[in-house]
Amino acid sequence: MTDAAADFVLTDALxxxxxxxxxxxxxxxxxVAMTGAGLSVESGIPPFRGPGGLWxxxxxxxxxxxxxxxxxxxxxxxxxxNPTEGWAxxxxxTLGAAKPNLGHRSLVGLEELGVLRATITQNVDxxxxxxxxxxxxxxxxxxxxxxxxxxxxxxxxxxxxIDESALPPRCLRCxxxxxxxxxxxxxxxxPDVLRGCYAAAQDCRCMLVVGTSATVYPAAExxxxxxxxxxxxxxxxxxxxxLTAVASISLRxxxxxxxxxLLHHVRSLSPDPARPGEASTP
Ligand code: APR
Numbered sequence: 001m002t003d004a005a006a007d008f009v010l011t012d013a014l015x016x017x018x019x020x021x022x023x024x025x026x027x028x029x030x031x032v033a034m035t036g037a038g039l040s041v042e043s044g045i046p047p048f049r050g051p052g053g054l055w056x057x058x059x060x061x062x063x064x065x066x067x068x069x070x071x072x073x074x075x076x077x078x079x080x081x082n083p084t085e086g087w088a089x090x091x092x093x094t095l096g097a098a099k100p101n102l103g104h105r106s107l108v109g110l111e112e113l114g115v116l117r118a119t120i121t122q123n124v125d126x127x128x129x130x131x132x133x134x135x136x137x138x139x140x141x142x143x144x145x146x147x148x149x150x151x152x153x154x155x156x157x158x159x160x161x162i163d164e165s166a167l168p169p170r171c172l173r174c175x176x177x178x179x180x181x182x183x184x185x186x187x188x189x190x191p192d193v194l195r196g197c198y199a200a201a202q203d204c205r206c207m208l209v210v211g212t213s214a215t216v217y218p219a220a221e222x223x224x225x226x227x228x229x230x231x232x233x234x235x236x237x238x239x240x241x242x243l244t245a246v247a248s249i250s251l252r253x254x255x256x257x258x259x260x261x262l263l264h265h266v267r268s269l270s271p272d273p274a275r276p277g278e279a280s281t282p
Pocket of ligand 1: 255
């Protein structure tokens with residue numbers, strides 16, 4: 001259990017703030033969630049920045065990963081299949097072993113209630129999918145998938161036979177080069193998922209932002225855009241982030257415990273759990 005989760009105490013004051021956030025969500029109509037690495041900290045995956053962050057520990061990775069892939073895809077694939085960087089090996093093992101936590105499951109609960117219209121995640125860890133999120137947009141890709149650089153078709157790893165003597169592997173549909181679906185620094189966000197994010201966020205009146213430093217674009221733009229259009233932003237983070245100063249409500253605590261409590265309040269405030277936001281028939 002992480003420090004933030006271990007030290008967490010649900011004070012009456014914070015519980016009132018969480019209840020008010022639940023009211024804001026129910027009044028605003030469908031909500032869109034945006035999540036970052038902090039949500040998966042309670043699943044044992046370190047964040048990138050801040051206390052215990054990968055980049056804090058190992059330094060920011062070179063920002064030309066995508067450029068190097070384009071220059072020599074076969075070499076990049078050999079590196080991918082036999083990583084030399086200690087942190088990369090460690091991260092792959094951690095990602096492989098991680099399981100969804102209370103935070104991921106609470107977001108699924110909000111989706112099932114019809115309160116959450118979609119979840120935009122910056123995480124590549126597949127945990128939202130494993131938790132059962134349906135309306136999911138993985139803006140930085142998914143580490144369990146491969147993607148064609150031409151037609152953007154995505155494949156599970158086991159759909160593609162990797163022949164180390166014939167790298168890079170090719171798309172079964174268009175023979176394009178396949179790469180990991182994870183979006184590398186310098187790589188454009190795949191157009192299909194970017195369009196999906198803009199469509200989900202464009203008329204959102206309330207965005208629930210969980211576990212992100214809100215420093216990486218275009219994802220960090222979405223909550224700002226909601227505020228610009230007069231909507232609300234509810235932040236969940238044990239520490240201050242770039243968003244804290246402008247957020248409508250900033251809930252200071254770990255994602256798991258705070259989202260579980262938020263779901264509780266949404267349920268108890270919903271006039272009719274089956275049809276939140278609709279007046280219950282007398
Ligand atoms: N619950 C909620 N939030 C937490 C928790 C927790 N238990 N623990 C830490 N956090 C917060 C931190 O305070 C920090 O603000 O999560 C945030 C994590 O920030 P980053 O490490 O910067 O992660 P993220 O915002 O997702 O990074 C964006 O940067 O490196 C790239 O592609 C990578 O998708 C990533 C992007």
